[in-house]
Amino acid sequence: MRIDLTDTNAGKVVSALLEARRRAGSPAMGMVLTFVVVTDETHHSDALRAARAVATEHPARILGVIRGRRRGKPRLDAEVSIGNGASGETVLLRLSGELVDHPVSVVTPLLLPDSPVVAWWPTDPPPDPAAAPLGTMAQRRITDCAAARRGRSSALHTQAEHHAPGNTDLAWTRLTPWRALLAAGLEQHPVRITGAMVEAQHPNPSAGLLRAWLANRLEVPVELRGSSGPGITAVRLHSRHGDIAVERPDGPVATFRIPGEADRPVALQRRGTAELLAEELRRLDNDDVYEQALRAYGRSVDAAAKKPSTRKAATKPSTKKVAKKAAKKAAKKATKATKARR
Secondary structure (H helix, E strand, C coil), rough: CEEEEECHHHHHHHHHHHHHHHHHHCCCCCEEEEEEEECCCHHHHHHHHHHHHHHCCCCCEEEEEEEECCCCCCCEEEEEEEECCCCEEEEEEEEEHHHHHHHHHHHHCCCCCCCEEECCCCCCCCCHHHHHCCCCCCCCEEHHHHHHHCCCCHHHHHHHHHHCCCEEEEHHCHHHHHHHHHHHHHHHHHCCCCCCEEECCCCHHHHHHHHCCCCHHHCEEEEEEEEEECCCCEEECCCCCCEEEEECCCCCCCECCCCCCCCEECCCCCCCCHHEEEEEEEECCCCHHHHHHHHHHHHHHHHHHHCCCHHHHHCCCCCCHHHHHHHHHHHHHHHHHHHHHH
């Protein structure tokens, strides 16, 4: 069932939640966390659909927050929805006016008591999730740089600059099956890796993170090559015995190669948002491996930015060349002037 509240307040929303549960015949609350989804009008339907799918595995009170225009008087409109069981509780909050800058005052009374809070930004991530208005109250903060509407690579670099314990990004979650296959390949064929290559469609934050993770863990140079996609299409670990490789040119099925063994097809389908979120909610502590990979990515981007461009240096004439050209021109003019006198 659904209850619509216009120009309301947080207290009335709480009352509507209790009333809706009584009408649905399920007054008991078996939820384990509060899932705050910071979205917009364009993407809120897809985001809340994914959140509800996750709630079947991780029962949660879902709070969708849409921050509208700052103009006009402060106003809160809400939609309270109750589905089947303890995981079907959803509240969509539309904020406008001064409330846009103070969403915490609206969300705090709706949090489940004595339970963790997880915040998710489905599209453009805030520069510093831990310092964002709704990120300050969350133990786990989930962003998705691959869904950023502009500047995906720069968005990931910004996350690296402002990383805090509890932050994570779905660009990293997408790498779980890739990392598992590569680790399995090294376990089955323990050799010294001399280099690596990641092939992916550009721009792809996951590819940058995978490259940083491999370089950090293996301490070898890792090349990043472009491809037509979709997403990451191949990863190869070079050794003197041959390559350990995972190649996925079509998307759902990959070929797993180990030197000295027959090629094996493996399922490596691109997972949906709900599956990625469910994986992240299985652990609410800090992901140390992600933090190391993200910081390594940030260092690599900073180092590339400081490195002088060889292309510009090659095209820009040196001072000696300019001086030689000027001397030649002067000599030609002098010769012409001498001939003219004769």
